[in-house]
Amino acid sequence: MDKTINQKAWFLVLPVFLVVAFSAVLPLMTVVNYSMQDTFGNNQFFWNGVGWFKELLDPSTDLGGRFLASLGRNLFFSLVILAIEVPLGIVVALSMPREGWTVAACLIILALPLLIPWNVVGTIWQIFGRPDIGLLGYVLNAIGIDYNYVSNEVDAWVTVIVMDVWHWTSLVALLCYAGLKSIPDAYYQAAQIDGASRWAVFKAIQLPKMNRVLLIAVLLRFMDSFMIYTEPFVVTGGGPGNSTTFVSIELVKIALGQFDLGKAAALSLVYNLIILIVCWIFYTVMTNAGVERKVQAASEPAAEPKPSAALKPVTALKPKEGVA
Amino acid sequence: MHSIPGRRLIMGLFLIFLLLPIYWLVNMSFKTNSEIVSTMTLWPHTPTLQHYKRIFTDESWYSGYINSLEYVVLNTIISISVALPAAYAFSRYRFLGDKHLFFWLLSNRMAPAAVYALPFFNLYSAIGLFDTPWAVALAHCIFNVPLAVWILEGFVSGVPREIDETAFLDGYSFPRFFIKILVPLIASGIGVAAFFCFMFSWVELLLARTLTSVQAKPIAAIMTRTVSAAGMDWGLLAAAGVLTIIPGALVIWFVRNYIARGFALGRV
Numbered sequence: 001m002d003k004t005i006n007q008k009a010w011f012l013v014l015p016v017f018l019v020v021a022f023s024a025v026l027p028l029m030t031v032v033n034y035s036m037q038d039t040f041g042n043n044q045f046f047w048n049g050v051g052w053f054k055e056l057l058d059p060s061t062d063l064g065g066r067f068l069a070s071l072g073r074n075l076f077f078s079l080v081i082l083a084i085e086v087p088l089g090i091v092v093a094l095s096m097p098r099e100g101w102t103v104a105a106c107l108i109i110l111a112l113p114l115l116i117p118w119n120v121v122g123t124i125w126q127i128f129g130r131p132d133i134g135l136l137g138y139v140l141n142a143i144g145i146d147y148n149y150v151s152n153e154v155d156a157w158v159t160v161i162v163m164d165v166w167h168w169t170s171l172v173a174l175l176c177y178a179g180l181k182s183i184p185d186a187y188y189q190a191a192q193i194d195g196a197s198r199w200a201v202f203k204a205i206q207l208p209k210m211n212r213v214l215l216i217a218v219l220l221r222f223m224d225s226f227m228i229y230t231e232p233f234v235v236t237g238g239g240p241g242n243s244t245t246f247v248s249i250e251l252v253k254i255a256l257g258q259f260d261l262g263k264a265a266a267l268s269l270v271y272n273l274i275i276l277i278v279c280w281i282f283y284t285v286m287t288n289a290g291v292e293r294k295v296q297a298a299s300e301p302a303a304e305p306k307p308s309a310a311l312k313p314v315t316a317l318k319p320k321e322g323v324a
Numbered sequence: 325m326h327s328i329p330g331r332r333l334i335m336g337l338f339l340i341f342l343l344l345p346i347y348w349l350v351n352m353s354f355k356t357n358s359e360i361v362s363t364m365t366l367w368p369h370t371p372t373l374q375h376y377k378r379i380f381t382d383e384s385w386y387s388g389y390i391n392s393l394e395y396v397v398l399n400t401i402i403s404i405s406v407a408l409p410a411a412y413a414f415s416r417y418r419f420l421g422d423k424h425l426f427f428w429l430l431s432n433r434m435a436p437a438a439v440y441a442l443p444f445f446n447l448y449s450a451i452g453l454f455d456t457p458w459a460v461a462l463a464h465c466i467f468n469v470p471l472a473v474w475i476l477e478g479f480v481s482g483v484p485r486e487i488d489e490t491a492f493l494d495g496y497s498f499p500r501f502f503i504k505i506l507v508p509l510i511a512s513g514i515g516v517a518a519f520f521c522f523m524f525s526w527v528e529l530l531l532a533r534t535l536t537s538v539q540a541k542p543i544a545a546i547m548t549r550t551v552s553a554a555g556m557d558w559g560l561l562a563a564a565g566v567l568t569i570i571p572g573a574l575v576i577w578f579v580r581n582y583i584a585r586g587f588a589l590g591r592v
Contacts, residue, residue, distance in 0.1 A: 009417035012409035013425065016469055019406050023466040024432050027443030092338050095331035107580050108573075109339050112346065115572025117527045119544045120565045127352060128345040133360050133558060135348050166342065174583055227436035230529045248438035248530075255442045256534065268439040279434045283427055 028272075034265035052266035063254075063263050067270075069242070070250040077246065078225040081164045085221060086214070088165065089172025094206070096177050107177075110170040122234025125163040129235070149236060153243040156236045160244055163231055168224070172217045179213035180206060212286075219282040223275065247271055346569070353562035360558050375563035388543030389567065391457065392526065395540070398461035400521040403468040404476075404514060411476035412506065416485070429470035440466065441534045448535055459535040460542070464528060468521040475520060479513025480506070516582045519575055526572065543568060 038048040058064040092110075097103050113121070129149050131137035140147040149159040183205060191201050229248035232238065238245035238253075245253075251271065255264035352360055353375055354368040363369075379385040413419070414426060440463070448459040483506065491501045507514070533545040547564050576583070 003416060003418045005419065006417040007419050009413035009419040009422075012413035013419075015406035016410040016429070016473060017425070019402065019462075019465050020429065020432055020469055023440075023444075023462055024435070027440050027447055030443040030446060031439065088338075091334060095334040095338070097331075097335070104580055106335060106339065107583060108576050109342055111576050111580070111583050112569075112573060113342055115523055115527065115569070115576060116346075117529060117544050117568050119529045119547060120568050123547065123561060123565050124345045124349050127558065127562065128348050133352070133364075135344070135366075138364050166345065169338075170342070223434045227434075227438070229436075229438055248436055251436075251438045252441060252530070255438075256445075261442070264442060271436060272439050275434050275436060276431055279431050280427070283430060 031265045031268050034261045035269055036262075038262045048262055052262050053270070056263075056266050056270060063267075066242075066250055067247075067267055070245050070247045073244070074226055074228075074246045077161070077164075077228070078222055080161055081168070081225050082218060082221055084161070084165050085169045085172050086218060089169050089217065090176050090210070090214075092169065092173040093176035093180055093210075094202075096173075096180075107174070110173055113167050113170055116167075118230035119234050121163065121167050122231045125159060125166070125231075126235045129159050151240055153240055156240060156244050159235060160232045163235065164225065164228070167231065168221060172214075172221065175213040175217045176210050179210040183209050215286065219278075223278065223282075226275065226278075349562050349565050349569075352558060353566045355559055357557065357559045372559075375559045376567075378560060379563055379567065385543075385546065385564070388541060388546040391536070391540050392532075392542040392544065393571075395457040395460040395464070395532070395542070396522055396525040398457055399464045399468055399525045400518050402461060403465055403472045403521045404518055407469055407472035407476055407517065408507070408514075409502070410473050411480050412502070414473065414477045415480040416488070429473060433467050433470040435466065437467075437528065437530045441530055444531060445534050454535060455537050455539045457540050460532045460540065461525075463531045463535055464525045467528075468524055471524065472517045472521055475517040476510065476513055479510040479516075482513075483509050512582070516579055519579045519582075522575065523572060526568075 035052055036048055036050070038051075052063070055061045055063045056067050059068050096106055116124070126134075128134045129137045129147075131141050131148055137147055137149075146152075147155050149155045187205050188201070191205060196204070227248055228246055229252065232244050232246060233249055233252075236244045238249045247267075251264060251267050254260050254267065351367060354371045354373070355365070356370055356372050356374070359365060359368065359370055414422065444459075444463050445454070448454045448463070453459040453462070487505065487509070488501065491505050496505065529542070529544040532542045536542060536545065543564065547561060547568075
């Protein structure tokens, strides 16, 4: 489907442009402005040039030390939860019942954690993990494991990670499930005739079909875990000490806690830049994946039926059209 | 669909893992505070509705739910109505800067809310919207509008182009075509997009809390203040938490077949 060139389409996009510009560009300009200045209260500002940025990237200063430490913690956190959630999500998606009312029931229960306000997710785990009133903390302590997420760093980390696995594995599972559903039965029948093993079916049919959704899942999970704020804030408050202080928590502490506008703004910009770079990689990889797909589809003989495209004509080939 | 050995067991265990913490919250919301603190009980031995009663009769509590719903609904309406024409434009036309615009929208969905908390506070204070549902509704547009554009674009692209052309040949004007033909055709898509806007606005706390103080304080913020205040009213906190889960649980039913697609931003 070729798109027609029509510059008047800008009028249709204008409302979106205005709304997002109002809530994204204006605040960002404020941030840029603040990042170059220092303030001593009373709304008096002093030019500070790139001073904050220098400090931010220098681990020997207080600001830089805090930023780089929280960045390291955040990256570690993101990697750990990806390493757990992606395989677990695939396994759960493969374990979905095939038909009947159980499908709907499983889907609804899977989606449930995704719809709970983030601070309530924190509250749930805060309560669940407490040694005195929470089931998890109580049971762990009863069987002899000394578990207390308030005072022990390792326990705090385990709690935050398990909470994130609880909260977001369903997202990976739901995406993989959607990918699996688009595989036509004919593929499995062919595999059966060939006598393919369970593992071969997974590697040759299911995994390639899940490629795209997995990519989306990995990148969404990476971004969202990189911006995580509310859940660990409610459970651990960034502690004990600073052990679970992630970048967003550090930023809010500096911006709204200390009201250190210049430092917070500089941190914001660097933080945003990292996200933007990752986002760009995401976008490019997705776009290229779409193009490859189109090339592949085009090189196949035209007479051969393409069941996957027939099943999901709406979105199967979508991204590169809107994007490429 | 091919499945793996032991799938029932795996699924069962995972669902238990998901439900257990939620069960614990529900369990606690029906307990008296003395039962919570004094003994470890797997179900409420002296069940009580006192916490729920308190929330439904105390204005400082139930007004939080109303405030939250207010900005969530406002945000959903704004997001969908600006996103619809844009989704059509991205789906049907090529225009100057379209790809850059799309990437820019994408990048806003990914921007950390913490970065915007302070500038939003300044911005909305300056224009006198601070502590109104409008401030939060507009602020949440930053991630909901791009989301709505993406989801809707997927659905609009599913409508064959011939339908547009036939309508225009039949003499439909653009607005009339849009409202009379396109919108009914992608009604389910609008439903899904609305659901996701509703959801992401409902679960967000940082911006909602920063942009409100008294009048428009969302339920989530009221809950956090209870946590930090002296004395833990665990039962009340649990009851408030349970009540925030209910709206989500109710709407999941309607979109259960589209959930995965929506989370993939309409691109599965």
